[in-house]
Amino acid sequence: MKYLFAGLLALMLTACAPTAPRNTGVYLLLDTSGTYSEELQKAQSIILFALSRLQPTDTFAVARIDTASFSEKDIIAKATFDDRPSAANNQKRAFSAQIKSFVQLSKPATHTDITGGVLQAIEFLNEKNSGRKIILIFSDMEEDLEKGYIRDIPLNLKGFEVVALNVTKLRSDNVDPREYLSRVDAWRDRVEKAGGRWRMVNDLERLDGLL
Amino acid sequence: MFIAAILGITPWPIVSAIIVFVLMVVVLFFARHTAHQAIRTATNAIARGLRLASHSVANGEKRLAARNRDVLLSAGREAKERIVEREFDRISDGVRKDLTNYPTLHRALSESIKHIEENHQHAVDVPPEAPGWVRAVDAVAKLDSKNGGSTDILADIHKSMIKAHKEAMDAYREASGERHALLHKMMPEWRAIKEALDRVQASVDSLLKRSDVVDRHMQEYEDIVRGQDRAVSTLSSSSVVQFFVAGLVLLIAIGGAAINFSLIARPMSEMVGGTSYIGTFRTSDVAALVIIMVEVSMGLFLMESLRITRLFPVIAALPDRMRIRMVWITFTMLTLLASVEAGLAYMREVLLQDELATGALLRGATEGGLQNEYLWITTVAQMGMGFILPFALTFVAIPFETFVHSSRTVLGLCGIGFMRALAMLLRVLSNGFRHLGTLLERIYDLPLFVPLWLEARAKAAAESDRSREVVPTSEAQV
Secondary structure, eight states: OHHHHHHHHHHHHHHHSOOOOOOEEEEEEEEOBGGGGGGHHHHHHHHHHHHHHOOTTOEEEEEEEOSSOOSGGGEEEEEEOOSSHHHHHHHHHHHHHHHHHHHHHOOOBSSBOHHHHHHHHHHHHHHHTOSEEEEEEESOOOOBOOTTOOOOOOOOOTTEEEEEEOOOOOHHHHHOHHHHHHHHHHHHHHHHHTTOEEEEEOOTTOOTTTO | OHHHHHHTSSSOHHHHHHHHHHHHHHHHHHTHHHHHHHHHHHHHHHHHHHHHHHHHHHHHHHHHHHHHHHHHHHHHHHHHHHHHHHHHHHHHHHHHHHHHHHHHHHHHHHHHHHHHHHHHHHTOOOOOOOOTTHHHHHHHHTSOSSSTHHHHHHHHHHHHHHHHHHHHHHHHHHHHHHHHHHHHHHHHHHHHHHHHHHHHHHHHHHHHHHHHHHHHHHHHHHHHHHTOHHHHHHHHHHHHHHHHHHHHHHHHHHHHHHHHHHHHHHHHHHHHOSSOEETTEEHHHHHHHHHHHHHHHHHHHHHHHTTSOOSOHHHHTSOHHHHHHHHHHHHHHHHHHHHHHHHHHHHHHHHHHHHHHHHHHHTTOSSOSOOOTTHHHHHHHHHHHHHHHHHHHHTTHHHHHHHHHHHHHHHHHHHHHHHHHHHHHHHHHHHHHHHHHHHHHHHHHGGGHHHHHHHHHHHHHHHHHHHHHHHHHHHHHO
8 A cells, every 4th residue: 555655656747747848849940142132932931841840949049140240139039839829829920920021121231240140049059948049040151250259168059059041152162162061061170069069951842851 | 527527537538428428327227216205206206296286176177156146146147136026017017007997998898788788778669569450451341342332432541551651661660770870980989998908808817928938047046046047048158248248348448548638638637737647648638537437437327326237236236216316416417517518519529619720820820720600510519528428427327237246157158268278288298297297217227227128137037937947846745
């Protein structure tokens, strides 16, 4: 009888124990620098795809990469979707409207601070305490820091998935493809050394495995 | 290492091996009797243990079979009692109905017979009266014809006779017509009597048929009470059939419950949240399941209160007033839950449309959602299913009761089969161990064939010496 009681108690405690978070946090960095800003229409379709895949209680934020990206001001839209599906749908509609207006009104930035954006993403997603943390970087991955900005900072990407999207080739890459390959490899090394998982998706027609 | 050490006792390994073998044979030979005893004791002990276990299992199987038989007979007796009770109720209803109508029927028959008697009385054929003056005519006819007055008289009489005859015939025809009319009026009465008697005949036939059925059931009931093997066999096969049929119906009901679940699980996420979990299950799923389970429970109570099933003796033992109150309470709760489900089914459709609209918007479509004017049909169908399924699930109580009752005997039969097989296996193992002991003894003796042969020879020689010594002694005695 004693053992039975103990077993029941253990079962009840197990049932009531807080479970690990099952939600997903997605932070999308949009490169708005120079010629890459022309790719924003594609970014919009990725955002809409992500919105369609995200579930209630998931978190989604879209931020731009500009001269100094380590700032909350660069977040264009963010939402943690409501527990109720209908409310979550309303949030998704509002989110898509915000993105639409941003794409129409955005101006190209002079520099590209990808590291600052990644740091901001880490901070944001850690604060949200999501079960799965994904940083999407919609950029050519060519960092171009303004003079005086220090970004040689070790990243802590443990538990993060970093996905580079639509990494386009620059004109110079066409001249010397090694530049492109070394750029991508450098980012992969950096992410993996920081404990993260690196992926690159350039075929935007096949986003099924993205989220 | 050990083998190398043994083979190293002489410089020649083969010689070492032979020496070791010889030593081993010697040791084994001297230990043979003890070793045989040990082998026999060990294997016999295991064999006896297994045999004991086999007996124990066989006894258990017998006890289980007896218990299963009791359960079967008890269940069969109860079922037969219910059937006979129902048949008696039907007979009682029939007799009550017929006897209630009997005074009316009797009065109708009496009135009809009375009417027929009266009409028959009135319809008696009265022959026309013979005219009284026929003899006068004869007298006149005997008068002298020369006397001229008689001719006129006769002519007048003739005329009067014709007139009287005509009047008499008219009266007769009129009376006959009246009689025929009266006889015609009897026809409906006869028909009424015939119909009444047919009804009586039908009632009597029905009662006779019912009494035959009751006789048959009573015969079966007596067989069950006496515990006859035929009755047990019939009940057993019937129980297995019921088990499978009830199981099949329960599977269908589970399918219905699954559809019901899918109807309400999605909208439940609007009420309790779509991402909270209880253990590894979503709270909305658990909530939907709880609603369905509560509906099934209400259905069980409703069926129990209506005395269709007999799963809960407490409910069956309730006073009628309380029981009827319980019927209404459970029915009301079931209706409320069905209404809630219909509402949730509607909500599901609304959510689906909302989700489709959002999805379309996110895919970049200009028009959000479906623009179909017949969508209301789906909505109404879902609501209807949401409302009807809880009531349909109510009837699960009937196969459930059958399943529970029959599963006792079916599980008992399975247990008997299992125990019988286990007893058989244990017996086989027991015999196997006994033979294994003999086999091990023979295997033990196998390397000792040389000393055993020598021993046998020595024994034979000793025997022959002894017999040689015995023979001279006996010859000397002779």
